[in-house]
Amino acid sequence: MNPLILRTSVRIHLYLLTLFSFYLLIRGHNEPGGGFIAGLLTASAMVLQALAFDARYASSLVPVREQTLIGLGLLLAVGTGVASMLFGRPFLDHVFHHTFLPFLGEVELASAVVFDIGVYLVVVGVAKWTILTVATGRAGQSGPGS
């Protein structure tokens, strides 16, 4: 079987879903959205690729090792909490600052976004790992399997 329609539409969906997930990630601080849901959306984009093509291709779209993604994500998330301790503030305290950026106008930059990015990376890492494990029947590392 050659799922031509699926493959063609999925190519477009990849960009739409990824873009939308970034949008959710950024707006999540004050409005519905956030790192977790954005990560799930990116993961669903990967799963679609895996269905239409194959798992290894789908995971190669995120060319970072899954362990590194999870580790870095956790580090970013905890890092925002620990950073506030370094300034003598309570753990996980956060700051935000209104600033003017070219083209974008007045935006609010919040340290909580870094936390969200960390969560996002963890979710994407876990998704990649799961896709690979389910598809290849091997745990732990990317590599030839099945």
Added chain:
Amino acid sequence: MSPNGLALPVVLPMLTGIALILLPRRAEWQRRISAVSTAVGFLIAVALIRQVRAEGIQVLYVGDFPAPFGIVFVGDLLSTLLVALNMLVAAAVLWYAFLTMDPERERFFFYPLFQFLLMGINGAFLTGDIFNLFVWFEVLLIASYILLTLGGEPYQLQEGFKYVMINMLASTLFLVSVSVLYGTLGTLNMADMAVKIAEVKDSPVVAIASVLLLIVFGIKAAIFPLYFWLPRSYVAPPGAVTAFFGGVMTKVGVYAMVRVYTLLFGVDDGFTYTLLVWIAGLSMVVGILGTLAQMDFKRILTWHIISQIGYMVMGLAIFTPLALAGAIYYVAHIMVVKTALFLASGVTEKLTGTTNLKKMSGLLTTHPALGALFFVGGLSLAGVPPLSGFFGKFTLIQAGLAEGRYGIVATAVGVSLFTLFSMIKIFRTSFWGEVRHKAAADRAVDLRTYGALLGPLALLVAVSVGMGLGAQFTVGYVLESAHQLLQPSLYIQAVLGSGLGS
């Protein structure tokens, strides 16, 4: 240390776990980093205890959100003591794991998972928010699911499946009872809840939630009749994991029980007391009957866990300062001694290749040091003075007699005798007698490895002896901590008093 110190027992294991994931999976680095981190964690916990003793209950408003809106971390004498003991036992278990863990498991994230487990346990001890307590339970459970099944042996998967299922059920009930409480009281902060519960006196909904929570924590703590998952699942993973689970995991459930009953619900003389005292007595008896039926070193010890949980619940049921002090002392004592005995069973397994008592004997001839350490640990578990077990039981029984609870006191004393009997059974069959097991000649455990294996065991036995010999100090400490628990106003004042002002 600023109040931020309270976050360190959670943040440190987490950072360590992350570092261990990111760094190359070279065994020696994984070991060194976990060892240093756990030792530092223990020192931090000791510093926290000193701070709490000097300045009273410490509160950290996470994210600077005032209570009761944000999550708080609360360090009182009990929670900081348990964090310190957790780190101490973890250090000993890690030491043992360095020597025994197989390379395959080490490569598959054993050390990072262990750190995440420590993070979850410390978080559960320190949090002052009941939903956050649920979250920490999940953190430690997920780490424990993986540690239990890591290696993927059929028996591990079989028992791991049941363990996951029963804990999922418990977590669901936990969530239900938290939502019921939130729906009724409109708050999740435990100090604030205590205030609200005092206002709504005798609300049936709160009573239902309290029994639901008892079931939830009862499943985690393996009290009668919710213990059935424990004896089989705890023997499945490798020795180091079994030792840590047996020593520490169920005590998180006991801690949660003590916390919610002292702070939120209280133990009245009627229904709650009757319920708790029956649970305590039956847990003791059923647990000890289980040990009598077994002829397997590890299984005897896992059944003992249930019996010992009964003593802790007994202290909670009697609910006087002395009784609670006894319960806390008992928790501390069991965390140390139980782990030591499990480590002893692990060493024995390494030497003889079996945990079946019928297949080994005469270890005292070939390995006297192990025999001596096990002997001291076993006597301590049974409650022979001047070891730590004696003071726990003595305090509990004294408290029971002072309150005229003769039935439970008689049970406790009787069960103690059987505990001694089962320890003697192990000692008699495996350490005395002719050398019958396929001796060290077959199993290549050379003398240096054997000596090293005794290290963590000796450390824990020494702590137990120290706790007993220094009873003046240790009993004083738990009494102080019991008084603190029975005055919830101190806790509430610490959390809400300054929180509302800021």
